[in-house]
Amino acid sequence: MTLSGRDAYRDELTRLAEADRRILCLEADLGGKNHPFQLKHPERFFNLGIAEAAMVDMAAGLASAGFKPFVSTFAPFAALRAAESLKLTLGYLAAGVTVVAPYSGVSGAWFGTTHHCLEDLAVLRAFPGVVIAAPHGEAETRAVIAAAVASGRPHYVRTGRNAAYESLPWGDPVAWEAAGGELCLVSVGEEGTRLCLEARHRRPGLAHAHLPYVDHEHLAAAAVELERLHARFVVVEEHRAQGGVAEALALLMPTARVAGVNAGTGWPSEGGDHAEVMAALGLDLRAVLAAVDG
């Protein structure tokens, strides 16, 4: 059975911690019962309670003493409530701390506005040196977590909630599903990639490049590859237009035509399932195809 992104994170970290005694798993009361890390390594699992900023700051202290803290809480509480702590810990200190943020975008669906986060990439991309990943599917999430453990660099990893996807073959900075032609779909994150795969089903000839990492360093490298093969791009991401990946790629590829399909400027304030809340923001297959045809 394929695991969701957040479950893949928990499982992979639990597995990696068997060989690496410096890995710690910190939660702010949203890790759920029967967290696999807690079951397997209870002495290195800490539910610090509902205290996101303190959790990130304490992770800085732990990293300073040589530990590898992985902290996790929902994206709005990590990227927005604890934003200053991320600035100092991940940005300025460049501490070897990884923040894993499920519930990114509107994956909380009917949970309401407070539990959505369409701004995290804009916030995190503003902190130089932070590795930002938006993996799609179980295998890619596992690869991102393993790379974070190995690198010692500060990471922010956004995942969705419970959606489980098969990853595309790994590629860094670009995972190419298909190339060729003037236009290329560029997918970011779980739902952006799902929509691009659905669009390719409708338009089988389309090129599709998936980006597992979306920090400036990785996007600059990806832009070189993208520009070499294509001149027009439709970037699909579950994020606002402002501060998103399409905006960044447009700056990195000034001679290319870059269009974005994203969550726009609206506030997700009604119920529905994940896809329905996305569609209410204008982020659905129809929008992707319209951008392709435009």
Place this chain on the structure above:
Amino acid sequence: MTVELLTERARRARELVVDMAASPRGCHLGGSLSVLDILVAALHRASTGDGTEVVLSKGHAAAGLYAALHASGVIEENPAPVYGQKGHPYTGHPGPKVPGVRFPTGSLGHGVAYAAGWAMARRLDGLPGLGIAVAGDGELQEGLVWETCQVAAAQGLGNFVLVVDRNGGQNDGMVAEISPLPDLGARFASFGFEVSEVDGHDPAALSAVLSPDRAGERRPLAVIAATVKGKGVPPVEGKAASHYVTIDAARAAKWKRLIR
């Protein structure tokens, strides 16, 4: 002997703080002077080499920290002549480019959590050493301080020590008038802390409260240190207006002669 050593270090550090107030930048003078004896004692405690880390969470007292680090031998160069100057790390709020400083502080509350994280790391490694945070009393208005106290108590971090420089002042006036802190000791106790109230200008009392290794302790320690803003420099002692001061060289020379 220790008391004499710490007294002399604090006297020397006060001179340096006055020098920094006489720099083109000026400095947070009152709070730097109120916290000096605490910092000197805490740095002396850390110099035992058991892994104790001192974090000045009230980072606006950076001048006091730099002076204490120099007087304690952690910083070799005299920071006063280059305080706030281009090409030197002695900024108005401290960061890890300064020798002896691990964490950036000044945005209030964060240093408390950094020190708690350090204490947690020492415990996880089965090693001695305290995580000592030095906070201001005005700083206690920040939610992050209490968020961290909640976590530290819940995690049983008996090697976490939060020293409150209770000088009664804050940027725009007096703590008691802006957002008072009644029953402060009881507040910490209710969070599960041990509480000790000391004279924050008594090196013997400060050394005594900071010296235990607290091995095996499960309750964090709050030290409420009664201090005086501007302490040791009579023209500004006890004056709220001493919060941020810029003076000229002549006045600095006069004030240094008055240090007690």
